[in-house]
Amino acid sequence: MSQEQTQDDTVEAEVEIKSIIKLDPKEFGLEEQKALEIQNAFIPIAIKMEAMEKEYLSLVILSENTLIQNEDGTFESVENVENIEAMATELLKRYVKVRTGTSAIHKDEKDLFWRGGKYCDAWKNEQIKVSTPIEKKLAEIKDYRKNIEEAKIQKLSDERTIILEELDVQMIPSGLGKINKKEWDDYVFGIKETIRLKKDEEDRLLAEELRKEEEAKDLKIANKKLEDEAEANRIEADRKQKAIDTQNEVIRKTRERNEKAKQKIIDDAKAEADKKKEEADEKLRLEKEKADKEIADAKAETQRLKDKAIQDEKDRLQKIEDDRIAKEKEDEEENQKRLNASDADKKLALIKSLDDLAGAYTFTSDANIKMFDDVKCLLQKVIKHIQGE
Numbered sequence: 250m251s252q253e254q255t256q257d258d259t260v261e262a263e264v265e266i267k268s269i270i271k272l273d274p275k276e277f278g279l280e281e282q283k284a285l286e287i288q289n290a291f292i293p294i295a296i297k298m299e300a301m302e303k304e305y306l307s308l309v310i311l312s313e314n315t316l317i318q319n320e321d322g323t324f325e326s327v328e329n330v331e332n333i334e335a336m337a338t339e340l341l342k343r344y345v346k347v348r349t350g351t352s353a354i355h356k357d358e359k360d361l362f363w364r365g366g367k368y369c370d371a372w373k374n375e376q377i378k379v380s381t382p383i384e385k386k387l388a389e390i391k392d393y394r395k396n397i398e399e400a401k402i403q404k405l406s407d408e409r410t411i412i413l414e415e416l417d418v419q420m421i422p423s424g425l426g427k428i429n430k431k432e433w434d435d436y437v438f439g440i441k442e443t444i445r446l447k448k449d450e451e452d453r454l455l456a457e458e459l460r461k462e463e464e465a466k467d468l469k470i471a472n473k474k475l476e477d478e479a480e481a482n483r484i485e486a487d488r489k490q491k492a493i494d495t496q497n498e499v500i501r502k503t504r505e506r507n508e509k510a511k512q513k514i515i516d517d518a519k520a521e522a523d524k525k526k527e528e529a530d531e532k533l534r535l536e537k538e539k540a541d542k543e544i545a546d547a548k549a550e551t552q553r554l555k556d557k558a559i560q561d562e563k564d565r566l567q568k569i570e571d572d573r574i575a576k577e578k579e580d581e582e583e584n585q586k587r588l589n590a591s592d593a594d595k596k597l598a599l600i601k602s603l604d605d606l607a608g609a610y611t612f613t614s615d616a617n618i619k620m621f622d623d624v625k626c627l628l629q630k631v632i633k634h635i636q637g638e
Contacts, residue, residue: 272375277368284368291372297347298380301340305383308336312390337390344387348380402426409433416440446588453584457577464569475562482558486551493544500540504533600635603628 274284312333351373389396406426413421418440428436507529514525590598607625612618 272368272371274368277371279368287368288372291351291376294347294350295376298344298376301343301347302383304340305344305387308333308340308390309386312337334391334394337387341384341387341391344380344384348376348384351376412437413440416444453580460573464573467569468566471562471565475558478558479555482551482554485554486548489547489551493540493547496540496543500533500536503536507533596635600632603632603635 272284274281277284279287403426406424409425409428410421413425416437425433511526511529514521515523607628610621612621
C-alpha cells in the first residue's frame with residue numbers, strides 16, 4: 250500500500266471518528282490548532298477502536314443468531330456457544346487494552362496543556378462512553394452461561410427462603426440455591442421434625458402441668474379429709490374422756506358411800522366392819538383396776554385410731570406419688586421408644602393403633618352399628634394403604 254493511500258485512510262478514519270466523538274475546542278477555551286495537537290495524540294487509539302468495530306458488530310450479529318435472550322436478561326444458547334465466548338473474550342481484552350492506552354496519552358498531554366487537560370478529559374470520557382456499552386455487551390456474551398447459572402441459583406435461593414420463612418426460621422442461611430436437593434430435603438425435614446418435637450414437648454408439659462394441678466387438688470381434698478377425721482377422733486377422745494371422768498366421779502361417790510357404810514359398820518360391829526371393810530376394799534380395788542384399764546384402753550384405742558388414720562393417709566399419698574413416678578417413667582420410656590423406633594416399627598405401631606380402634610367401641614342402635622361398620626371398612630382401607638397393598 251502506498252504512503253498516499255495510508256494517509257487517505259487515516260484522514261478517512263479521522264473524519265469517521267470525529268462523527269462519533271464530537272468535541273468543540275472553544276468550549277474548553279482552546280484554539281483550533283492547540284486542540285488539533287491534543288486530538289492527534291488520541292487519534293491512533295481511536296483508529297484502533299474504530300478498526301475493531303466491524304469485528305465487534307459481526308460478533309454481536311453472530312451471537313444474536315446463536316443466543317436467545319430471555320426476559321430476565323440472561324441468554325440461552327442455540328449452538329457454537331464455546332466459540333462465541335472465546336471470540337468475545339479475546340475481543341474484549343483487545344478493547345480494554347486499546348482503551349486503557351488512552352490513560353498514558355491522557356497523562357502526557359495533560360502535563361503539557363493545562364487547558365488541554367480538560368479537553369483530554371472530554372476525549373477520554375467520550376471514548377469510555379463509546380467503549381463501555383461495547384465492553385458490557387461483550388462481557389454479557391462471554392459470561393452468558395455463568396449468568397444463566399447465577400440466575401437459576403438466585404431463583405432457587407429465593408424459593409427456598411420463602412419456604413424457610415413460612416416455617417418461621419429466624420436465621421436464614423446463605424447459599425441456599427447451591428445446596429443439592431437431597432441435602433435441602435434433609436435440612437427441611439430436620440426443621441419440620443424439630444418443630445413437631447417441640448410441639449409434642451409443649452403438649453406433654455401442658456398435660457403434666459394439668460396432671461399436677463389435679464394431684465394438688467386431690468391432695469388438698471385428702472388433707473381436708475384427714476383433718477376432718479382427726480377432728481372427729483379428737484371429739485371422740487373428748488367424749489370418752491368425759492365418760493371416764495363421769496365414771497371416776499361415780500367411783501368417788503361410791504367410795505364415799507362405802508366409807509360411810511364402813512364407818513357405820515365399824516360403829517355397829519367392829520368385827521363385822523373389818524370383814525366388810527376388807528370386802529369393800531377388795532371390791533374397790535377391782536373396780537379401780539377395771540376403771541384404770543378402761544381408761545388406758547380408751548386412750549390406747551384413740552391413739553391407735555389417730556396413728557392408723559395418719560399412716561393410711563401417708564400410704565395413700567405415697568401410692569399416688571409412686572404411681573405418678575411410674576407413669577412418668579412409662580411415658581418417658583414410651584416416648585423414647587417411639588422416637589428411636591424405625592419407620593417400619595412406626596408403621597406397624599400405626600397399623601396396630603388403627604386395628605385396635607376398630608374394636609374399641611360397640612353400639613346398640615342399627616344406625617350407629619351401620620355407621621361403625623362403615624368406619625371399620627375405612628380403617629381397613631387405610632391399613633392396606635399403609636401396608637402398600
